[in-house]
Amino acid sequence: MEVQAFPVVSVIGVRGIPEVVAGADLAALVHAGIAGGGLAIEPGDIVVVTSKIVSKAHGRYADSTDRRAVVAAETVRVVAERMTSTGATRIVEGRCGVVSAAAGVDASNTGAGEAILVLPERPDEAAEQLRAGLALLAGHDAFGVIVTDTAGRPWRGGQTDFALGAAGVRVIEDYRGLPDADGRQLDVTAIAVADELAAAADLVKGKVERIPVALVRGLGRLVAPDSSVPRDGAARLVRRGPGDFFAMGHIEAARAALGAAPGSAESVAVGIRSVGAEPGSERLARAVRLAALTLTDTPSVLEASGDTEPEARVVLHVPGDDVDLGRLIARLEVALWSEGLTAHAERAGRVLTLRANGSGG
CATH class of the missing domain: 3.30.980 (Threonyl-tRNA Synthetase; Chain A, domain 2)
Known part of the structure; x- marks a missing residue:
C-alpha cells in the first residue's frame, strides 16, 4: 500500500534584523537575517515582511507629530466613526486603498522620539522592489514576497494581519467553476491565500518580539512565473465599486x-x-x-x-x-x-x- 505524505507548511520567524532606518537596504537586511539563521531563500518560498520596516526603509515618516492630523491627511473617505475617551475614532479608506482604523497610521515601535509612520504609498510596488533586491542576493526569483499590515474585521473581534502588498505570489486561489469533492460545481469559492499567509506569518512574528520577517515554506504552488501571476498584487483583494457592500456604516x-x-x-x-x-x-x-x-x-x-x-x-x-x-x-x-x-x-x-x-x- 502506498503511503501518502501529509502536507506540511513551515512558518519560520527570522531573527537578527536590526532597527531599520530611512534609506536602509531592506533586501540586504532581510537576506542577512535569513542567512544568519542558517537558511536560504529556496524556490517556492514566500518571504512575509511587516509593512512597518518597509515604511521605515522608505522614510515614510509623517511631517507632523499630531496623529489625528496625520490620519486626516492619509484619509480618502470615512467609513464609520465613534467617539471614545480619546476623541473620534474613524474607520477610513487610506491613500493606499485599504479600509482600516486610522488609515494604518502607526505611532508604536517607530523608533526614538514621537515619530509617526504611514503605510507605503504603493504597497505592491514596494513588494516588487523588495523581491527584486532579494532575487539578486538569492540568485533566483522563484519566490514570492508579501508585505503585511494589521486590521480589524467587520463582525469579528480583535485584529489580524493581512496582505497589504504582494509580488510573485498568487493572492487568490480561485475555485469557481471547479467541482467540489462531491462533484458539485463551486460558484463563489475564492480563497484569499495572501491574507491567510499574512495571518499565519504573524504567529511567529508577533507585535512585541521584534521579529518583522517570516519565511513560509511548503506552498510552492502559490509561487508561479510572472506571466501567470496577476500584476495587480494585493490590490486585487480590495473590494471597490459595486462589489463593496459596506462602503459606509x-x-x-x-x-x-x-x-x-x-x-x-x-x-x-x-x-x-x-x-x-x-x-x-x-x-x-x-x-x-x-x-x-x-x-x-x-x-x-x-x-x-x-x-x-x-x-x-x-x-x-x-x-x-x-x-x-x-x-x-x-x-x-x-x-x-x-x-x-x-x-x-x-x-x-x-x-x-x-x-x-x-x-x-
Missing part, C-alpha cells in the same frame, strides 16, 4: 442622508455617537440637531429633561408651516433611529413634544 449612512456625512464638519457639529453608554437626553438632543441640520428655519428647544434612561423628553418650538413641521418629523424619525431611539410625538400648535426611549438601533 449603517449609522453613518443614515446620518449622511440627513447631511452629516462621516468625517465632515457637519458631523462634528452635530456630535458623534459614542462607543459607550450615553444618557438618553444627550442622544435625543443630538438627534434633534441632526434632524434640523439642513432646515431653513430651525426649531428651538424650549425644554429638555431625562438625564438617565429609560426615557428622555424634549419640547421644541417649530417655526414655519405644517409642511415644515412634517419635514422635521420625518427627519427626526431617521435621526432618532441613528441614535437607537424611538419617540412618541405630541403636537400643540407650533410646539412639538418628543418622549424617547431606546430601541437598540
